[in-house]
Amino acid sequence: MVVDLLTQISPIYPHDKPEGVAILSNTLIAVSNDDDFGVVDNGQNSFTTKILPATRKVDKNRIYFIKLSTPLK
Known part of the structure; x- marks a missing residue:
């Protein structure tokens, strides 16, 4: 393991x-999230907006650039 997203x-x-x-260099990686198109099954044969419990906002695509404390070999 090189990074703990949590x-x-x-x-x-x-x-x-x-x-x-994606490995961008030996000290930088990019992580993209899976937003499930911003929707989830509503249990009634349809969809509803996917709200993130931690932020109470709609889940959207995002790329995180993470600088590693220990270079990859």
Whole structure:
């Protein structure tokens, strides 16, 4: 493990899962979140807006650039 998304993204990584990771250099990675198109199943054969519990905002695509404290080998 090179990074803990729950503790190393400030102020918080509010998403339920990452979607992609790219190595940009030996000390920098990019992590994109999986926003599920901003919707979830509403249990009634339809969709509703996906709200993030940590922020109470709609889940949106985002890319986080994370500087690693220890370089990759």
